[in-house]
Amino acid sequence: MIDFRSEIEKEKENFINDLATLVSYPSVQDDSTAKENQPFGKANRDVLDAMLSIGQRDGFATAEVDGYAGHIDIGEGEETFGVLGHLDVVPVNDIGWDSNPFVMKRENEILYGRGVVDDKGALLAGYYACKIINKLDLDTRMKMRVIFGCNEELGSKCVKHYFTKMPFPKMGFTPDASFPVVYGEKAMATVNITGSIAKKGLISMFAGKRANIVPEEVIAIVEGSYKNYLKSFNDFLEKNHLDGTCEEEGNHTRLILKGKSAHASLPHEGKNAVSYLALYLVNEIDNELIKLIADNMSDYHGVGLKIAHNGLMGDLTMNLGVIGYKNDQVSLTLDIRASHEIDFAKMSSQIQSVISPYQLQSETATTPGLYVDPQSELITKLHQAYQEVTQTNDQPQTMGGGTYAKSMPNCVAFGVEFDGYDYKIHGNNENIPVDHLMLATEIYCKAIYSLIK
Ligand SMILES: [Zn+2]
Structure with a gap:
């Protein structure tokens, strides 16, 4: 039996050093520094070069395509x-981190920093x-890229x-979700709602x-x-276990409400600050936008919009992710995910029928779902490697998050998160135990080898 584990132990400190290097680049897309060969901004270009350098240092051939991917x-x-x-990451909140998100911290064998899990x-x-x-010089028939x-x-x-210039690999995986292995990803729709509300x-x-x-x-x-709001606002916060402040702002009042962030595909794990504020304000002021959100968009399964759907991959989820309202101009963005068989055209027209009375317009962009036969060689071998290493019987699953798997044939999401641990993906204090990274590496060794030998 091949002893991947001891090889992984030998590489452990190199791995952690490389991760610290990648985390040190604040690779949040920045269009203000975008230019030719740097389409997503300077930090994203720099982290791409850093990853290419890691490959070159280890003696491998590298390539990159116009600063998009390598x-x-x-x-x-x-x-x-x-x-x-x-190599890109989501933005960080200014408050809420216990350490600098772009200086990787190692404490009690847990690594903290933006991107330590997702996806660096x-x-x-x-x-x-x-x-x-x-390195083990095993007998293989496929190159790894x-x-x-x-x-x-x-x-x-x-x-x-990248794939307009480079061929698709024959098969592969993207380590950008959860173990054991994801054979289905929900279809996604992003709905932008705009217009004017008094x-x-x-x-x-x-x-x-x-x-x-x-x-x-x-x-x-x-x-x-603020005196008109102070008591009822604090009562509302207390009742719903939320934080917030109510302060004087000139002749008016500034309300800040704090919920809890989460990934849009798992909205029930968060507390949507906008929904909660609308549910509070709907009893305080007579504003149409607040009424629309409170009545139709404050749940996370689309019940209020009458678009709830239950399919092969479970329930539709909805997240009201972005809102901007000033000078009567409204802009709202919904992130909706549903089982791949949903009819998005029908869903869009239903949303439009709800917002039309408010004189608002919507525009919907969709991404199809992904479904790979759970009995295929790819799924069964990936799953087997996971089972062998973890000695568990967890079964392949589907999910609401979209990954790179959709951008290449014969590709699925495989790890890197293990069930039952809160890595705080996209949240404050994103972290991963060193052990989990090493275990994932072992699973990947076994899985890749079983598919390319
Ligand atoms: Zn990711």
Whole structure:
């Protein structure tokens, strides 16, 4: 039996050092520094170069495509096995982190920092697995290609562009979700709602940066003295176990409500600050926007919008992720995920029928779902490697998050999260135990080897 474990132990400190290097780049997409060969901003270009340097340092051939994505080739073979990860990260909150998110902290053998899991740590687990398989000089028939993009969090334009210039691997996985293995990903719709709603009580309201995150904080300016709101607001916060403040703002009142962020595919794990504020304000002011949100958008299964759906991959989820309201102008973004057989055209027209009475318009962009036969060689071998290493009987699953798996044929999401641990993906204090990374690397070693031997 091949002893991957002891090879992984030998590489452990190198792995952790490389991860600290990648985490040190604040690779949140920044269009203000975008230019040719740097389409997603400077930090994303720099982290791409850093990953390419890791491959070159280890003696492997590398390539990159116009600053969108790059790869490291390991081993030999006509056909290619792909591991697809991403180097961009979601933004960090200014408050709520216990350490600098871009200086990796190692404490009690837990690593903290933005991207230690999603997806820099996961990508390195895939990379080190390929490196170890190569080092052991095992008999393999496929080359391994570790591919990394810089725009996964904002639409995967990186790998879409990359694959216009580079061939698809024969098969592969993306270490950007959960174990044991994901054979289905829900279809997604992003719905932008815009228009004009008269002020009436509400002067402004802002929350959220990304549709795919449950907004943690909302700030609203409402008409009238803070004394009119103070008691009822504090009562509401207490009743719903929320934090917030109610303060004087000129002649008006500034309300800040704090919920809990979560990934949009798991909205029940968060507390949507916008929904809660609307549910409070609907009893305080007579504003149409507040009424629309409270009545139709404050649940996370689309019940209020009458778009609830239950399919092969479970319930539809909905997240009101971004809101901007000022000078009567409204902009709302919904992130909706549903089983792949949903009829999005019908769903869009239903949403439009709810918002039309408010004189609002919607625009819907959709991404199809993904479904790979759970009995296929790819799924069964990935699953088997997971079972062998963990000695558990967890079964393949489906999920609401979309990954790179959709951008390449014969590709599914495989790890890196283990069930039952809160890695705080996309949240404050994102973290992963060193052990989990090492265990994931071992699973990847076994899985890749079983598919390419
Ligand atoms: Zn990710």
